[in-house]
Amino acid sequence: MIAVANAVTYCGARPVLVDCDPATFNLDAESLPKKAGRKTKAVIAVHTYGHPADLGQIAGFCRKRGLRLIEDAAEALGGSFQGRALGTLGDAGIYSFYANKVITTGEGGMVVTDSRALAERARFLRDFAFSKERHFWHEEVGYNYRMSGLQAAVGLAQLERLARLQAARNRNARAYRDALEGVPGLNLSHSSQGHANWVFGAVVEPKFGISRDELRGFLARQGIETRGFFIPIHRQPAYQRMFAGERYPVSEFLGDNGLYFPASSALTGKEIGYICAMVRRARSSR
Ligand SMILES: Cc1ncc(COP(=O)(O)O)c(C=O)c1O
Known part of the structure; x- marks a missing residue:
């Protein structure tokens, strides 16, 4: 960032x-x-x-x-x-x-x-x-x-509400994980003990069948907004000169292929179910 x-x-x-x-x-x-x-x-x-x-x-x-x-x-x-x-x-x-x-x-x-x-x-x-x-x-x-x-x-x-807001984010992440686990080419490995679950991210690998941007486009047409992962700092115009010629292959891969799904603590289980169904449908739409 x-x-x-x-x-x-x-x-x-x-x-x-x-x-x-x-x-x-x-x-x-x-x-x-x-x-x-x-x-x-x-x-x-x-x-x-x-x-x-x-x-x-x-x-x-x-x-x-x-x-x-x-x-x-x-x-x-x-x-x-x-x-x-x-x-x-x-x-x-x-x-x-x-x-x-x-x-x-x-x-x-x-x-x-x-x-x-x-x-x-x-x-x-x-x-x-x-x-x-x-x-x-x-x-x-x-x-x-x-x-x-x-x-x-x-x-x-807001601090008084932190535990509740945090529980909602954890619930969201569990719901996404349960629904998306096992989808070929969707790497959900970005998870471990202690995750604050601010957002739920995934990396679209070639096995998924369509690219991250195609997936984002498909979801947008179903009314689902997503965000791509951060664009690496060495690729930003403000820093390109400072880091000219430097390569960061993992950051570049993540920046090109990562996305995260809606993350509001107000999301319902039904909404997450719809989002995940559309992710699966995008894959079979290729
Ligand atoms: C990782 C990270 N660091 C720093 C910031 C900057 O925080 P602020 O917007 O409160 O200045 C952000 C986002 O806003 C961030 O995501």
Whole structure:
């Protein structure tokens, strides 16, 4: 997701890309040592679509190399890794409360950390880096990344609903899985313990008979909106020059062939049944 590279670029650092692990669709822990160089300061592990990245191996590598680990749990609120909440295993974790997330405040998000110093630093930077000693004095360039009191009030009310919203997402994922398991050429491997089930994704492989885009077109004609997986960052016009000549075959394959299905926590079992029946019909329509 482009925000991950942008966050690095905004602070004057250079993002380094690592390909995806085909099993988790997240950062490939095996490729990490090859990409972490002398200047590397931190690793961002993104729990894409709510699926936990391989934090065991990634955190181990960061410890060994003295690197900071930031978890991007924007899509993974409610998920876990070995029983611990996603977003809480690294030096810092972030969540997004944008309108399409598990809980929302319209816009906005949250940083969590165990470190007092980091929390203090984040509070300082989000509020124009106002000096504590002197009014309207700024020794650094800060940001206006504040959440308003109104949004925070909505967020607190949303937190009370988190368990219910999460249960609905888990129910959706189970219903999709039960109905689509075993469809030839539809790879649903993107699932494991602790998945936050923000969305339910699938990768369309050649055995499915029609392409991902043909499937999306067929479903659109039945009134079913789907989204393709993220287009890899090195292919984005904003970053093409920075990553010219670099190849990330797994990300490219996922970007070209992955899609996810409607994911609202308000979906009914009947609606999911219809969507899955149409996926099967698309296959036999070739
Ligand atoms: C993985 C990931 N990281 C970061 C963000 C950015 O979050 P926000 O929109 O709250 O800035 C998003 C999505 O919005 C995301 O999906």
